[in-house]
Amino acid sequence: MDLPRFEDVREAAVRIRPLVHRTPVLTCATLDRRVGARLFFKCENFQKVGAFKFRGACNAVFSLDAAAAARGVATHSSGNHAQALALAARLRGIPAHIVMPENAPGVKREAVAGYGGRIRFCAPTLSAREAALEAMVAETGANFVHPYNDPRVIAGQGTAALELLEEAGDLDALVVPVGGGGLLSGTLLAARGLAPRARVWGVEPAGADDARRSLREGRIVPSVEPRTIADGLLTSLGEVTFAIISRDVEDIATASEEGIAAAMRLIWERMKIVIEPSAAVPLAALLEGTLNLGGLRVGVVLSGGNVDLARLPWSA
Amino acid sequence: MDLPRFEDVREAAVRIRPLVHRTPVLTCATLDRRVGARLFFKCENFQKVGAFKFRGACNAVFSLDAAAAARGVATHSSGNHAQALALAARLRGIPAHIVMPENAPGVKREAVAGYGGRIRFCAPTLSAREAALEAMVAETGANFVHPYNDPRVIAGQGTAALELLEEAGDLDALVVPVGGGGLLSGTLLAARGLAPRARVWGVEPAGADDARRSLREGRIVPSVEPRTIADGLLTSLGEVTFAIISRDVEDIATASEEGIAAAMRLIWERMKIVIEPSAAVPLAALLEGTLNLGGLRVGVVLSGGNVDLARLPWSA
Numbered sequence: 158m159d160l161p162r163f164e165d166v167r168e169a170a171v172r173i174r175p176l177v178h179r180t181p182v183l184t185c186a187t188l189d190r191r192v193g194a195r196l197f198f199k200c201e202n203f204q205k206v207g208a209f210k211f212r213g214a215c216n217a218v219f220s221l222d223a224a225a226a227a228r229g230v231a232t233h234s235s236g237n238h239a240q241a242l243a244l245a246a247r248l249r250g251i252p253a254h255i256v257m258p259e260n261a262p263g264v265k266r267e268a269v270a271g272y273g274g275r276i277r278f279c280a281p282t283l284s285a286r287e288a289a290l291e292a293m294v295a296e297t298g299a300n301f302v303h304p305y306n307d308p309r310v311i312a313g314q315g316t317a318a319l320e321l322l323e324e325a326g327d328l329d330a331l332v333v334p335v336g337g338g339g340l341l342s343g344t345l346l347a348a349r350g351l352a353p354r355a356r357v358w359g360v361e362p363a364g365a366d367d368a369r370r371s372l373r374e375g376r377i378v379p380s381v382e383p384r385t386i387a388d389g390l391l392t393s394l395g396e397v398t399f400a401i402i403s404r405d406v407e408d409i410a411t412a413s414e415e416g417i418a419a420a421m422r423l424i425w426e427r428m429k430i431v432i433e434p435s436a437a438v439p440l441a442a443l444l445e446g447t448l449n450l451g452g453l454r455v456g457v458v459l460s461g462g463n464v465d466l467a468r469l470p471w472s473a
Numbered sequence: 474m475d476l477p478r479f480e481d482v483r484e485a486a487v488r489i490r491p492l493v494h495r496t497p498v499l500t501c502a503t504l505d506r507r508v509g510a511r512l513f514f515k516c517e518n519f520q521k522v523g524a525f526k527f528r529g530a531c532n533a534v535f536s537l538d539a540a541a542a543a544r545g546v547a548t549h550s551s552g553n554h555a556q557a558l559a560l561a562a563r564l565r566g567i568p569a570h571i572v573m574p575e576n577a578p579g580v581k582r583e584a585v586a587g588y589g590g591r592i593r594f595c596a597p598t599l600s601a602r603e604a605a606l607e608a609m610v611a612e613t614g615a616n617f618v619h620p621y622n623d624p625r626v627i628a629g630q631g632t633a634a635l636e637l638l639e640e641a642g643d644l645d646a647l648v649v650p651v652g653g654g655g656l657l658s659g660t661l662l663a664a665r666g667l668a669p670r671a672r673v674w675g676v677e678p679a680g681a682d683d684a685r686r687s688l689r690e691g692r693i694v695p696s697v698e699p700r701t702i703a704d705g706l707l708t709s710l711g712e713v714t715f716a717i718i719s720r721d722v723e724d725i726a727t728a729s730e731e732g733i734a735a736a737m738r739l740i741w742e743r744m745k746i747v748i749e750p751s752a753a754v755p756l757a758a759l760l761e762g763t764l765n766l767g768g769l770r771v772g773v774v775l776s777g778g779n780v781d782l783a784r785l786p787w788s789a
Contacts, residue, residue: 181497202745422782429518429778431745462745466738467787 160400161308163350166315166343169216173313176215176248178204180317182324187427192443193451197325199317202432202462206240206272208389209317209340209460210304214241216313217302218249226251231299233286235261235269236389237461238304243274254299256289264465305339306395315343321456322351329453332439334460335359335368335409336390338398344458345405355456356407360442362387362417368394369409372402386470387417389435389461410448412441418470420444424459434470436460476716477624479666482631482659485532489629492531492564494520496633498640503743508759509767513641517633518748518778522556522588524705525633525656525776526620530557532629533618534565542567547615549602551577551585552705553777554620559590570615572605580781621655622711631659637772638667645769648755650776651675651684651725652706654714660774661721671772672723676758678703678733684710685725688718702786703733705751705777726764728757734786736760740775749780 180200189195201209218230229252232242239255246253255274257266258281269276279289294301302310317340318331331348335341341359348355361368365383371394380393394402402409412420421437423444424430436459442448443455496516505511517525534546545568548558555571562569571590573582574597585592595605610617618626633656634647647664651657657675664671677684681699687710696709710718718725728736737753739760740746752775758764759771 207745425747425782429523429747431741431747466741466785469782469785471783 165312169312170316173215199321199458207463208237210237210241213310213313214245217309218245228298233290243272247273305337311342314340315347318344318347328456331357331456333458334438337392338394342398342401359409360439363411387435410442416441416445431462433464481628485628486632489531515637515774523779524553526553526557529626529629530561533625534561544614559588563589621653627658630656631663634660634663644772647673647772649774650754653708654710658714658717675725676755679727703751726758732757732761752776
């Protein structure tokens with residue numbers, strides 16, 4: 158298997174620079190004190206479509222040659238990746254076909270449609286979703302862009318850590334949430350090239366700890382019935398992300414559900430920014446001490462800010 | 474009455490520069506589209522203590538000569554000004570005496586105490602508050618710093634607009650919320666000196682429209698039983714703020730309660746930042762059309778981000 162490399166992240170950065178926001182890196186004295194480390198937060202909640210996913214989708218869409226691009230892109234997703242791919246395709250002026258379960262929340266459908274995505278509904282099962290995608294690709298010739306198990310997507314996600322390392326200078330550690338592993342894989346590639354001394358951790362909810370178990374067992378352990386409010390981190394690793402992560406990662410830590418909600422609230426209250434539960438997972442591990450980086454300079458990627466404001470974890 | 478001038482704002486900016494955050498100016502394509510104008514948001518929700526109030530308090534505290542400073546500062550407030558004064562005093566190493574009604578919420582007491590403020594409780598009436606303050610000042614010799622009706626405070630608040638005008642370049646209009654009028658007065662002074670062509674509006678809740686009525690009647694109309702979720706905008710104008718506002722302001726517009734809640738939510742959802750209801754009042758007027766600045770370049774001061782996350786206007 159040909160794994161993406163640091164050079165691919167570098168090329169992605171050049172390719173997508175005119176299209177993405179160069180998001181700010183924020184610091185917070187209160188959080189530094191609580192954790193006992195110096196934290197640098199890369200604010201991908203301010204990214205277009207509200208999540209880092211736009212970087213990978215953009216890199217995939219703008220990597221296509223003209224003939225392939227003309228046939229459009231396709232994916233199965235109801236989350237941030239679907240919106241990201243729809244917007245990236247619109248910017249290139251090509252169609253984006255999105256397979257979505259018929260029970261997907263209205264707000265997600267509207268968001269994808271709002272970015273010009275063409276939605277095809279399917280039954281809410283994995284096999285129906287794959288069949289619908291296959292049929293769509295056969296029919297249109299569209300290029301399938303997987304949400305994370307795709308070297309172009311991984312290289313694009315790595316540009317967030319690239320910018321963070323450029324801006325925050327010498328970091329001892331990088332900590333990012335892990336679901337399918339696209340962000341973590343890209344971060345590992347960026348660090349390998351730009352800051353080989355920095356150690357990189359992934360963090361996932363204790364109720365969705367398949368990446369940690371995969372690392373322990375040396376094979377992809379599927380994510381079965383994950384239970385977490387961090388709804389961006391439900392998926393299993395893919396072959397490409399597993400290969401990179403198991404080669405390069407320091408370790409995968411976990412965070413409790415209470416810890417995730419508390420960390421999310423702390424970031425809202427103290428930093429005055431809106432992040433989604435998944436984005437709070439690294440800070441939760443640092444506060445709970447399941448990951449102890451005391452005294453170090455630590456980069457944290459705040460992965461996204463798409464959250465239902467009427468259903469917050471502390472308003473229940 | 475000697476009113477503060479543009480030069481006072483300029484001096485305040487130099488004085489407080491090492492102490493305050495130079496907050497970012499953010500833009501949002503979606504909000505521009507909705508309003509039909511180009512909006513530049515000065516993010517004072519990211520200011521220390523979470524509100525622009527820190528600017529005025531800092532300028533007042535650091536304007537004192539050494540002998541006066543040694544006696545400390547005092548105010549009656551249970552809101553952002555009390556926290557701001559407590560932190561400014563701590564930075565100068567002098568005591569801050571805060572008179573607070575005994576029924577003030579625990580979270581506000583803790584915030585003031587957390588910044589080192591010395592709290593004296595009083596009965597929850599205006600006369601008890603004034604008596605307690607007078608007694609405290611007589612006893613300690615502390616310098617009273619009014620939340621808004623003070624030239625040093627007004628000059629300090631004006632530095633937010635000064636930075637906004639420096640950063641956003643040529644603006645046609647500035648729009649800020651108005652409660653006691655400190656922020657609006659300071660903004661008027663800054664604009665007068667730095668952008669005399671720019672027109673300045675204040676906006677207040679329709680349920681607390683005393684500033685608008687004061688302007689109409691040519692005298693300070695007290696704020697009696699204001700009804701609004703914008704709890705930073707309940708107070709009446711003071712003599713100093715009324716004099717500046719009635720001389721220089723373009724007009725005072727109003728916003729409905731539903732409009733304020735909707736504008737607040739829109740900023741959270743689209744800009745991914747946490748603002749308090751008071752900070753949403755200008756955008757509410759622009760969206761409702763009570764203030765029509767179509768086609769213009771408009772600066773908006775987002776006044777603060779201190780909000781009870783467990784009691785949001787849309788979670789009731």
